[in-house]
Amino acid sequence: DSGVTQTPKHLITATGQRVTLRCSPRSGDLSVYWYQQSLDQGLQFLIQYYNGEERAKGNILERFSAQQFPDLHSELNLSSLELGDSALYFCASSDPTDTQYFGPGTRLTVL
Amino acid sequence: SQQGEEDPQALSIQEGENATMNCSYKTSINNLQWYRQNSGRGLVHLILIRSNEREKHSGRLRVTLDTSKKSSSLLITASRAADTASYFCATDQGGKLIFGQGTELSVKP
Numbered sequence: 647d648s649g650v651t652q653t654p655k656h657l658i659t660a661t662g663q664r665v666t667l668r669c670s671p672r673s674g675d676l677s678v679y680w681y682q683q684s685l686d687q688g689l690q691f692l693i694q695y696y697n698g699e700e701r702a703k704g705n706i707l708e709r710f711s712a713q714q715f716p717d718l719h720s721e722l723n724l725s726s727l728e729l730g731d732s733a734l735y736f737c738a739s740s741d742p743t744d745t746q747y748f749g750p751g752t753r754l755t756v757l
Numbered sequence: 758s759q760q761g762e763e764d765p766q767a768l769s770i771q772e773g774e775n776a777t778m779n780c781s782y783k784t785s786i787n788n789l790q791w792y793r794q795n796s797g798r799g800l801v802h803l804i805l806i807r808s809n810e811r812e813k814h815s816g817r818l819r820v821t822l823d824t825s826k827k828s829s830s831l832l833i834t835a836s837r838a839a840d841t842a843s844y845f846c847a848t849d850q851g852g853k854l855i856f857g858q859g860t861e862l863s864v865k866p
Contacts, residue, residue: 648799679853689800689845689856702853736800738854744788746847746854748800 649673650749652737658755664725667752671718671739677701678720679746680712684733695720727756763846763857771865776833778860780846781826787849789822789829794843794859803831803844836864 649672659665671678680692691704695714706712709727714720724731732755738746764779780789791803806813806822806829813820819832833840841864847854 648802677852681854688858689847691853691855694852702851704853734797738800740852743805744849744852745802745805746790747802748792750799753797 648747648749650737650739650747652735652749652752654752655750656753656755658757659727660757661727661729663727663756664723665727665754667722667724667735667737667754669720669722669737669749671720671737672741672747675739675741675747676718677740678714678718679738679740680706680720680722681736681738681748682733683736683751684730689736692722724754729756732756763844763860765860766858767861767863769863769865770836772836772838774836774864776836776840776862776864778831778844778846778862780829780831780857782829782846782848782855782857783827784848784850786824787851789820790847790849790854791818791820791829791831792845792847794845796842800845833862836862838864838866840864 651670653668676697679694683689692706694702712722734751736751738748740746762781788807790805792800817834822829843859845859847856
Protein backbone atom coordinates (compact mmCIF):
# COMPACT_ATOMS: atom_id res chain seq x y z
CA ASP A 647 0.00 0.00 0.00
CA SER A 648 1.63 3.23 -1.21
CA GLY A 649 -0.53 5.52 0.91
CA VAL A 650 -2.00 7.19 -2.18
CA THR A 651 -5.73 6.59 -2.55
CA GLN A 652 -7.86 6.86 -5.64
CA THR A 653 -11.59 6.60 -6.15
CA PRO A 654 -13.44 5.07 -7.80
CA LYS A 655 -11.59 1.86 -8.72
CA HIS A 656 -13.73 1.29 -11.78
CA LEU A 657 -15.87 3.61 -13.85
CA ILE A 658 -18.03 2.67 -16.80
CA THR A 659 -19.68 5.44 -18.76
CA ALA A 660 -20.88 6.38 -22.22
CA THR A 661 -19.35 8.53 -24.93
CA GLY A 662 -20.00 12.23 -24.48
CA GLN A 663 -20.25 12.00 -20.72
CA ARG A 664 -18.16 13.68 -18.03
CA VAL A 665 -16.47 11.96 -15.08
CA THR A 666 -14.40 13.01 -12.09
CA LEU A 667 -11.53 10.97 -10.70
CA ARG A 668 -10.35 11.66 -7.19
CA CYS A 669 -6.94 11.26 -5.58
CA SER A 670 -5.60 11.76 -2.06
CA PRO A 671 -1.81 11.96 -1.78
CA ARG A 672 0.28 10.42 0.97
CA SER A 673 0.20 12.34 4.21
CA GLY A 674 2.67 15.22 3.98
CA ASP A 675 3.23 15.06 0.22
CA LEU A 676 2.50 18.36 -1.53
CA SER A 677 2.87 17.24 -5.15
CA VAL A 678 0.26 15.29 -7.06
CA TYR A 679 0.77 13.85 -10.53
CA TRP A 680 -1.71 12.32 -12.96
CA TYR A 681 -0.79 9.65 -15.50
CA GLN A 682 -2.75 7.74 -18.12
CA GLN A 683 -1.95 4.16 -19.09
CA SER A 684 -3.42 2.78 -22.29
CA LEU A 685 -2.50 -0.14 -24.50
CA ASP A 686 -1.48 2.00 -27.46
CA GLN A 687 0.19 4.94 -25.69
CA GLY A 688 1.64 3.25 -22.63
CA LEU A 689 2.15 5.32 -19.47
CA GLN A 690 1.91 9.04 -20.12
CA PHE A 691 2.30 12.00 -17.80
CA LEU A 692 -0.71 14.28 -17.84
CA ILE A 693 -0.28 17.03 -15.25
CA GLN A 694 1.38 17.93 -11.94
CA TYR A 695 0.18 20.09 -9.07
CA TYR A 696 2.24 21.34 -6.17
CA ASN A 697 0.48 22.74 -3.12
CA GLY A 698 -2.53 23.81 -5.15
CA GLU A 699 -0.67 25.28 -8.11
CA GLU A 700 -0.23 23.72 -11.54
CA ARG A 701 3.46 22.91 -11.91
CA ALA A 702 3.84 20.98 -15.18
CA LYS A 703 1.70 19.86 -18.05
CA GLY A 704 2.16 16.89 -20.33
CA ASN A 705 0.03 15.30 -23.00
CA ILE A 706 -3.25 16.34 -21.45
CA LEU A 707 -6.17 16.90 -23.78
CA GLU A 708 -8.13 20.15 -23.63
CA ARG A 709 -11.20 18.08 -22.68
CA PHE A 710 -9.37 17.10 -19.49
CA SER A 711 -8.76 19.36 -16.52
CA ALA A 712 -7.48 18.95 -13.01
CA GLN A 713 -7.16 20.82 -9.78
CA GLN A 714 -5.65 20.41 -6.34
CA PHE A 715 -7.64 21.58 -3.35
CA PRO A 716 -6.43 23.22 -0.10
CA ASP A 717 -6.52 19.85 1.67
CA LEU A 718 -4.17 18.63 -1.13
CA HIS A 719 -6.51 16.09 -2.65
CA SER A 720 -6.80 16.34 -6.41
CA GLU A 721 -9.47 15.73 -8.99
CA LEU A 722 -9.10 14.94 -12.67
CA ASN A 723 -12.12 15.87 -14.77
CA LEU A 724 -12.63 14.18 -18.11
CA SER A 725 -15.36 15.55 -20.36
CA SER A 726 -16.89 14.78 -23.77
CA LEU A 727 -15.55 11.29 -23.35
CA GLU A 728 -14.52 9.27 -26.36
CA LEU A 729 -13.89 5.54 -26.75
CA GLY A 730 -10.16 6.24 -26.88
CA ASP A 731 -10.22 7.72 -23.38
CA SER A 732 -10.69 4.24 -21.95
CA ALA A 733 -7.58 3.65 -19.88
CA LEU A 734 -6.12 3.28 -16.41
CA TYR A 735 -5.65 6.64 -14.73
CA PHE A 736 -3.05 6.84 -12.01
CA CYS A 737 -2.36 9.46 -9.44
CA ALA A 738 1.00 9.72 -7.70
CA SER A 739 2.51 11.86 -4.99
CA SER A 740 6.17 12.50 -4.31
CA ASP A 741 8.26 12.76 -1.19
CA PRO A 742 11.28 15.06 -0.66
CA THR A 743 13.55 12.46 -2.29
CA ASP A 744 11.53 12.84 -5.54
CA THR A 745 10.31 9.27 -5.30
CA GLN A 746 6.83 9.06 -6.80
CA TYR A 747 4.35 6.73 -5.13
CA PHE A 748 1.43 5.60 -7.22
CA GLY A 749 -2.14 4.93 -6.23
CA PRO A 750 -4.03 1.79 -7.31
CA GLY A 751 -5.55 3.56 -10.30
CA THR A 752 -9.02 4.13 -11.71
CA ARG A 753 -9.99 1.96 -14.65
CA LEU A 754 -12.19 3.99 -16.99
CA THR A 755 -14.25 2.23 -19.63
CA VAL A 756 -16.08 4.37 -22.17
CA LEU A 757 -18.79 2.52 -24.09
CA SER B 758 5.26 9.59 -26.89
CA GLN B 759 7.56 7.74 -24.53
CA GLN B 760 11.20 8.56 -24.29
CA GLY B 761 12.58 5.42 -22.80
CA GLU B 762 13.17 2.17 -24.56
CA GLU B 763 13.40 -1.05 -22.66
CA ASP B 764 15.04 -4.21 -23.71
CA PRO B 765 13.99 -6.96 -23.89
CA GLN B 766 10.25 -6.44 -24.32
CA ALA B 767 9.67 -9.86 -22.80
CA LEU B 768 11.85 -12.19 -20.74
CA SER B 769 11.10 -15.73 -19.58
CA ILE B 770 13.36 -17.43 -17.04
CA GLN B 771 13.33 -20.22 -14.46
CA GLU B 772 13.09 -19.62 -10.75
CA GLY B 773 16.51 -19.06 -9.24
CA GLU B 774 17.96 -17.49 -12.37
CA ASN B 775 18.92 -13.84 -12.64
CA ALA B 776 16.94 -11.40 -14.77
CA THR B 777 18.45 -8.34 -16.41
CA MET B 778 16.42 -5.56 -17.98
CA ASN B 779 17.86 -2.59 -19.81
CA CYS B 780 16.56 0.91 -20.32
CA SER B 781 17.80 3.65 -22.62
CA TYR B 782 16.74 7.27 -22.70
CA LYS B 783 17.43 10.35 -24.77
CA THR B 784 17.75 13.51 -22.67
CA SER B 785 19.29 14.73 -19.42
CA ILE B 786 17.65 13.43 -16.28
CA ASN B 787 17.46 14.27 -12.58
CA ASN B 788 17.03 10.66 -11.60
CA LEU B 789 15.76 7.36 -12.95
CA GLN B 790 13.20 5.22 -11.18
CA TRP B 791 12.22 1.58 -11.66
CA TYR B 792 8.70 0.32 -11.06
CA ARG B 793 6.94 -3.04 -11.08
CA GLN B 794 3.37 -3.56 -12.20
CA ASN B 795 1.40 -6.74 -11.76
CA SER B 796 -1.17 -7.29 -14.46
CA GLY B 797 -3.40 -4.22 -14.69
CA ARG B 798 -2.68 -3.15 -11.15
CA GLY B 799 -0.85 -0.27 -9.54
CA LEU B 800 2.79 0.67 -9.98
CA VAL B 801 5.09 -0.33 -7.15
CA HIS B 802 8.22 1.75 -6.70
CA LEU B 803 11.39 -0.35 -6.62
CA ILE B 804 14.38 1.93 -6.61
CA LEU B 805 15.52 5.46 -7.48
CA ILE B 806 19.01 6.23 -8.74
CA ARG B 807 20.20 9.81 -9.09
CA SER B 808 22.10 11.14 -12.08
CA ASN B 809 25.33 11.36 -10.03
CA GLU B 810 25.11 7.75 -8.86
CA ARG B 811 26.39 4.74 -10.77
CA GLU B 812 24.96 1.80 -8.84
CA LYS B 813 22.38 1.09 -6.15
CA HIS B 814 21.24 -2.04 -4.37
CA SER B 815 18.03 -2.93 -2.64
CA GLY B 816 17.62 -6.50 -1.49
CA ARG B 817 17.79 -8.71 -4.58
CA LEU B 818 17.74 -5.68 -6.88
CA ARG B 819 20.75 -4.00 -8.40
CA VAL B 820 20.42 -0.93 -10.59
CA THR B 821 23.17 0.69 -12.62
CA LEU B 822 23.14 4.02 -14.40
CA ASP B 823 25.49 5.17 -17.16
CA THR B 824 24.69 8.77 -17.98
CA SER B 825 27.32 8.90 -20.73
CA LYS B 826 25.46 6.13 -22.58
CA LYS B 827 22.05 7.29 -21.32
CA SER B 828 21.24 3.81 -20.12
CA SER B 829 20.28 1.91 -17.00
CA SER B 830 19.90 -1.72 -16.08
CA LEU B 831 17.90 -3.57 -13.46
CA LEU B 832 19.17 -6.90 -12.22
CA ILE B 833 16.96 -9.18 -10.17
CA THR B 834 18.97 -11.97 -8.59
CA ALA B 835 17.67 -15.39 -7.58
CA SER B 836 14.30 -14.73 -9.18
CA ARG B 837 11.04 -16.10 -7.76
CA ALA B 838 7.70 -16.84 -9.37
CA ALA B 839 6.33 -13.84 -7.45
CA ASP B 840 8.68 -11.58 -9.46
CA THR B 841 6.50 -12.21 -12.54
CA ALA B 842 5.33 -8.74 -13.57
CA SER B 843 6.00 -5.86 -15.94
CA TYR B 844 8.97 -3.68 -15.10
CA PHE B 845 9.22 -0.05 -16.16
CA CYS B 846 11.99 2.47 -16.06
CA ALA B 847 11.01 6.12 -15.74
CA THR B 848 13.23 9.13 -16.17
CA ASP B 849 12.55 12.14 -14.01
CA GLN B 850 12.54 15.28 -16.10
CA GLY B 851 11.78 18.22 -13.87
CA GLY B 852 9.36 16.20 -11.78
CA LYS B 853 7.40 14.47 -14.51
CA LEU B 854 8.22 10.83 -15.10
CA ILE B 855 8.68 9.65 -18.67
CA PHE B 856 8.16 5.91 -18.87
CA GLY B 857 9.55 3.25 -21.14
CA GLN B 858 7.26 0.65 -22.65
CA GLY B 859 8.28 -1.92 -20.08
CA THR B 860 9.68 -5.43 -19.92
CA GLU B 861 7.35 -8.33 -19.22
CA LEU B 862 9.12 -10.77 -16.95
CA SER B 863 7.85 -14.30 -16.53
CA VAL B 864 9.48 -16.47 -13.89
CA LYS B 865 8.55 -20.12 -14.18
CA PRO B 866 8.55 -22.31 -11.06
